[in-house]
Amino acid sequence: MIRSLRRVTPQLVTLMVLAALVSWFFPTFLQIEMSDGRLVGPVIDILKRGAPVAILAVGMTLVVATGGIDLSVGTVMAITGAVAASALVSGWGVPMALLLACGAGVIAGLWNGCLVAVLGIQPIVATLILMTAGRGIAQLITEGRILTFTDTGFSWLGSGSLLGIPVPTLLWLLTAVLVAALMRRTALGLLIEAVGINQRASALAGVNARGLIVVVYMASGLCAALAGIIATADIRGADANNAGLWLELDAILAVVIGGNSLLGGRFSIAAAVLGAMIIQTINTGILLAGFPSEYNLVIKAVLVLAILMIQSPHLANEWALIRMQAARRRAAREQEG
Amino acid sequence: MNPRTFPLLATIAIFLVAYAVCSAQYPTILSTRVAGNLLTDNAYLGITAVGMTLVILSGGIDLSVGSVIAFSGVFISVLLRDTGLHPLVVFALLLVVTTAFGAAMGGLIDWLAMPPFIVTLAGMFLARGVAYMLTIDSVPITHDFYGFLQDAYYVMPGKGRLTFIGVLMLLSVLGGMILAHRTRFGASVFALGGGAATARLMGVRVRRTTVLIYAFSGFMSGLAGIVFSIYTGSGYPLAAVGTELTAIAAVVIGGTLLAGGAGYMFGTLIGVLTMGLIQTYIVFDGTLSSWWTKIVIGILLLAFILLQKGLVQLSNRRQGAA
8 A cells, every 4th residue: 555655656746736836826726615416616627627538548558558559549539429429319328328339449449459469560550540540430420510419317427426526537536446456456467567568578478468458458448438428428419520639648648647658567557547637737727827728738748858857767877877976975985084 | 673662662553543543533633733732732741741751760750740830830920920020031940940849859869768759749749839829819921922932833734833832842852852862861760760779780870860850850840831831821829730640641651661761752742642632532522521531541551551561571471481
């Protein structure tokens, strides 16, 4: 427990610093009130609006841990949203819509996974294909229109609340906890890390590397489907052009802020989800603090660069060298003294 | 015959067949008017793709190009609006800025030993963010010199217009071909794409080459930004969203290996024109929706990647047998 807390310390500290910064400009930032039986306040808003990226980040973490990347998640959100909305419009009911949307996400993941694991295409390229073609497919499903629906049962998933907490918040928390438990209470997480560190070596050691890679892309597709359902339910409509647009980049950013190496290997789902919350706090915080939202992207860029510097293997070596020299100098001085 | 030329030949063959099919259905597609528009409409994409080809040949990727194009348009239009500088001076300033920006990204990639993907992703955020900070509106460009550039064209037989920006694109491809295939720097780029460790052992100065590659890509995106501002006559921070992916797709369809180390600059031109042709066909047809463009480009991408994969395996097997 303490060890896993230490792992996410940098992310927690970042979040607290951000919260303090935003409170400086917007004093009621941390205030939470009860209104009409549900909690309201900027923090609750962040927890709700960050849901799609947080859920995408869960799947993306697994893909990144194998040394891959999934550029198609934003597009898959558009496809699954379109599938769910068209099922609702055709009157097939909520369970069928959910099932079809999740199925579409898993199929998209299976496609990506097969391209990467079976055909051996680089992950960036393999998922780029679906990223380009996918929005066309989504538009084919919606026939170029924005499909709107009035089903209150479905829109509850995006804008409803349970015990005062917004449903999207509960969904991303549930997803993160379930996946993290599955990874850490079984050997699955360890095997995925093994594949990410060295695919050949892990395959030689008896790990079904190919199968695992296909499975992580399918998990990423399923997460994208869930995020797509939330986004669609939130606006009560499927917009093939704009649903999930550029969210793949936010999801990758969340994973990187979470301290997960893009080169694969050790991963932490909790840290990635915290990364998603950091991104959303920046987005919301900039608006609340009264800065023009134009600053958003520049701040994100600076943040990415800072994190890259911290993660860089080169700089870590140089830093270790400097510290070693300092220690040696200190030892020499003590000997003299 | 060298199997590495197969993707290039396949690209050219597909383009010719597609053009023949299109012209059989709509004979006017063969006219110089359509050909001239094909060059003009895809000029900025072609110029970006030349820079991207070099980056991909070196085994890297540059996600910042679309944002740099948007930044360029905003930079030009705001400077022209607020100062009395001549557009040519502004162009020179812009190219210095974007080239330095590219060089900085190249330097970071080498210095931090981080994947180009994530470093240029930060560059993508930064360039578009700075564009937003300059203005959030679409700024029209009204300078007389722009009118002159927009009206600069040569009337080909058949009344097709060979515009200034179309010619600039062809010249960029020519320059890129010479740089990639006929210079020492180009050879270093190919070597780097084959593997950084091998390149270093061969005596390639990896840091210098990496910085120069991304500086070149920055320069080309700046040039593409100038062309885009001439084409649209305005600067808008939301312009050219997703151009980086279209450019990457054009490079792959043009037969360049995404893993780096093999490919042809000329193929990229064909890749850009193939994608333009698909769009032109959809416009001519009139009943097909524009989203078919995305699906067809996706299918083409897949086909070329599979073709390349097969070729690499074939040559590996041949090497194993020899």
